[in-house]
Amino acid sequence: MSDRAAHLNSLPDDLHSAANALAVDALIRRLRAYYPDMSGFTAVSMTGRGRDFLHHLVHTRIGGLLPAVLSFNDYRSHRIAEATGRTAVPEDEAFLHFHALRCREEGRSLPPADTQRLLSFLTTLAEFSVTIDELRALDRIGPEQFERIDWFFATMEAFRARLATGGLFYPPFEATRFADLTPGDGEFFIGLPLMTPGNERFFSRIPKDRLFVDAPLFGPNMPIEPPDYETALSLVRRIGIAERRHDGELPGFTELAERAALPTLLAREIDTFLRNYGSDREQLFIVPLDEKLSFYLWEFLFRPLGGQVNFAPWLPFTHFAAAQRLREGIRDGKGLAAMRRDLVSELTTRWNELDEADHSAFEGGITLCDELDRLRALMPFTENEWLPLAEHFIAVKKLRLRGRRDAPIQVVGLGDATGVPYARTVILPMNSDIFPRRPFSGPYLNLIHLPRIYRTQYEADDLALRQFLSFGRTAHIAALYDQANGDAPSAHFSFLATEFGQRMVKRRMVPAALRGPAGSLVIENTDELKERLRRHTWSFSSLKNFFTCPCRFILEDMEAVKPPSCFEDKDSTNLLIGEFLHRFFAELKEHRPAVLHWQELFDTRWESDEDLRMKLPDQAVRKAIVQSHLADIAAWEKETGRSILFSDEVTEAELELSAPFGGGRYRLKGRIDRLQRDGDQTLITDLKYKEKKTYAEKDRLVDRLEKTDVFDDRFQLLIYAYLALQNKRATPGLLDAAHLFLRPRMRGDYEGHLAKEDLDACDATMEGIAGRLDALLALERFTPNFRADGCSYCPYKALCLKPDLYQTIGRPGGHPW
Ligand code: SF4
Structure with missing residues (x-):
């Protein structure tokens, strides 16, 4: 699929070339013509959540003053606001206004989920420009249902009028106003929106030279002319965008027998991919189509991969402890301010034991407290009405994790990945009612009644899939025939396999039970190792590692063992x-x-x-x-x-020094951040982007040499002082050394000086360090020290066989480091 000299059908010439270029490349080329000032332009991502990827690509590939990058929804709201002189009401506020309207009309408190269903039904009516007459004229609608149909439209109008009196509007209900607008100068459009009647009218006014759409990929067996069944080909031909016919490696189609096989298949794909991950840094894109799978896959498959994965799908907030705390607090009548304080305090205290998703959930919980506070102040709900509303907002909240766009594995939704080429994709599970999505079904409005809604959504989903396939080299599409749950592959899955001329392969994949390895690491201190240790040039960090856990030091510094990639942070x-x-x-x-x-x-x-x-x-x-x-x-x-930090008395920076110690038995090196004059003294400063750590007044370094679990940061200053004195960069008695803390707990608390007594005992302490090295080098073997400071974050756990490798604090089955 990578060969873009595609075998195209009989398209007009200008569409031939468009089919071979990625839309985002064409857009970037176009913008570059205005470099360095592109601030007058706007790029609109018309596809789902593609705005974030587009923003990333534009911002990383062009410098200068960049254009605004908007999602289609934001753009549409902005244009309607210009045309009406009113302000778009955000989704959560719109929901509150609508709920208040219904509760007042009915004279009682209503379940928020019921309001949500009605609002999304009315939104579909408005987006697809469904009229009263159209609904009344449908088959099987009798006069007794006219009243209910009229009520739908009256409710919509009442809501619009209520918002209008406050100078507001709800964008989906003004979709027809947008249809009559014309794209402004300096606006570029990338991708296709859902082709509702209003969007299609607007779309038809976009000048061709300002529209960038990726060509979807069709299989070799797709008929030249659009077939009778629904497919993106009809859409592509109708609106006149480029298309590609397949010319590369054919996608594979797998049918799995059980749900548990999904992560197994993904694990195998990931394993194969990472083994062959090369210098070209081409990525693996995984597209989970079932939203319900996101949390499960994150928890058991992607989270342990650490920095190797960028996980973009939304995760439900309710699955996290922070959501439970919030919900319980609200039920117990605890104030939002108190709950916010509790969440902040729990997040701060447990930061190191929580993982990225938990951080995100706690941060989401804290923001939600502020949001609920704001929403509560908007409308006078009674306590009984507010409680279910607050719970509703907790239930619908979703979280997004932050990851690196350059991570080898990208887990995304179809709409996320517009224009990013990749080596391989795995798309799954393509089951009935999951992909393409379940047809819309509401009162009087479903596949049978209004097939145009179904067709539009189906074509949009099919197009997104085919555009996505066209970005990559190889693809693996899987579906599930889960007889226990009654999940069968979608008809679309079978159509695709036939279109690409591929056989669906039935696979039985049984996940292997995980067994932790037993035993513990022992490293023999051979003569050769002894000699290497003797010749090693020690630094503060290598001494720290060796004194606290010799095994870690030997694996990391002596053997340069690379930790398994999933352990790399x-x-x-x-x-x-x-x-x-x-x-x-x-x-x-x-x-x-x-x-x-x-x-x-x-x-x-x-x-x-x-x-x-x-x-x-x-x-x-x-x-x-x-x-x-x-x-x-x-x-x-x-x-x-x-x-002191902004001192102009800095004489040296990043100064590398070395010297012998222990009567010449060992060698020491170090890089001093800064040497600066401080009155008549020379001050060694080391910058720390963290809070100050304090030590007991009477705690002397020379007495701490036998401590095997820690080798604290003061030794760093002592080593620097020793190096400065040995290299004649300072005079004895006129030397001071301090850490400068740039993230202080209290204003003014920036300096952490080495005690004078420790400085005076510099030579004796260095002699003690040499003595401790002598003792360690005399050992016959080294074993891991699981109590070492930093052991919890050590990437060599899998090699030293740390006993709790497969457990985490408070979370069985969580990530092991
Ligand atoms: S995990 Fe702990 S015991 Fe194992 S090598 Fe690392 S620091 Fe040493």
Whole structure:
């Protein structure tokens, strides 16, 4: 499928070339013509949730002043707002207004789920421009039902009028107004919206040179002319966009016998893919079609893959502990402010033991408290009416995890991946009523009554699938014939297999039971290993690893064993920011006075930092946070006259030094962040993007050498002091060393100095360190130290056979690290 010299049918010439190009590439080429200032343009993603991917591609592939990137819904609301002079009401507020209207009309409290059903039914009527006359004229509608039909439309009108008096409108109910609008200058459109009558009218006015649509892929057996059954080919021909006929490796079609086989099939696909993951960094796209599977797959398959996977589908909030806490709190009549405080405190205390999805759920819970507070203030609901509403908002809330777009495995919805080429995709399960989706069914309005609604949705789903197939090289499509649950493959699945001339293969896949390995690691301290350890140049971090867990040190530093890829953690946010700050402050040394120039330099360096842009998904928010910490420190230094972080007395930055210790038996190295003058002293500073850690006054380093579980950060300063003195970068008695904490718990609490007694005992402590090395090197073998500081986050658990590898705190079956 990668060969884009596609075998095309008899299309007009301009559509031939369009079929071979990715729409997003064509759009980016077009925008580049206006580089560097594209801020006057708007790119509208017309397809489902494709806006996020489009935004990512535009922002990562073009620099300069970028265009606005809008979803189709936002664009439509914005245009209707311009035309009516009113403001679009957000979905949650619209629901509240509608619910209030119904409760007042009926004179009683109604179940919110009932309001939700009615609102979505009326939305379908409005989106598909269904009229009263059309409904009344349907077969099997008798005069006794006219009254109910009239009520639907009267309710819709009453709702519109209620909103209009407040200067508001609900976008789906104004769909026909949008139909009469014309695309503005400087607006580019990518993809297709659901072709409701209103959207199709607007779509027909988009000039061809401002429309970018990916050509869908059809199999070799698809008839040249659109067949009688529903297919995207009819849509493509009707609106005149390019199409492709298949010319590459044919997709595979698998029929599975049971639900449990779905993760097994995915696990095999992932395993094969990661084994062959090469330098071309082509990705595997997995498209779970059944929303109900998302949480299950996340929990048991994708979460353990850590940074290898970007998981884009929504997860239901209600499956998480934060949602349960919120719901119980609301039922017990606890105030929102108190619940918010509890969630913040639980998130902060348990941060390290919670995983990414739990973080997201707690953050979602905290935001929901604010949202509920805001919504509650909008309308005067009684306590009895409000309680079910609050529970409704908890029940419908969904979470989105943040991941890296460059991760090898991308789990997405069909609409998410517009324009991203990939090596392979696995799409599943293509079952009845899951894909294509279950036909809409409401009162008087279903497949039989109004087939045009069914056809439009079917064509949209079929088109999305075929466009997605055209982005990649190979595909595997699976369905389930689950007799226990009565799930059969969809007819669409069989049609596709026939169209691509492939046989459906029935597979029986039984998941293998997981058995944790037994035993524990023992590393023999051979003469060769002893010699290598003796010759090693030690640093603070290697000493820390060796003293706390020699096995980890040997695996990591001596043997350079690469942990299994699923244990590799993605770069943590704080680590990335910390590394950036080191680079930034090293450079700031040349920009004096630092306190005046730092803002501008920070801004430029952050914006141009490739690492932050690629690896920090919320980098704009992070930037604001880091900037505010630094601004606070700068302001404090100005107020107090104690210039230390923004000092202009920095003489050296990122200074690499080495020296012998232990009477020449060992060698030591280190990289000192900064040497700066502080009065008549030389001050060694080490920057830490974290909170200050305090130590007991009487706690001396020289007495801590025998502690086997920790080797705290003060040893780092001591080692730097030793290196500075040995290299004549400082004078004994005129030396000080401190960590500078850039994320302080309290304003002004930035410095953590090495105690004078520890500095005075520098040589004795270094001698003690050499003695401890002697003792360790004399051992016959090394065994893991499961109590080591940092053991919980060590990526070598699977190799040292840590006993609780397959358990996590408070969550059996959760991720093992
Ligand atoms: S997991 Fe713990 S015991 Fe095992 S190597 Fe890592 S630090 Fe050592």
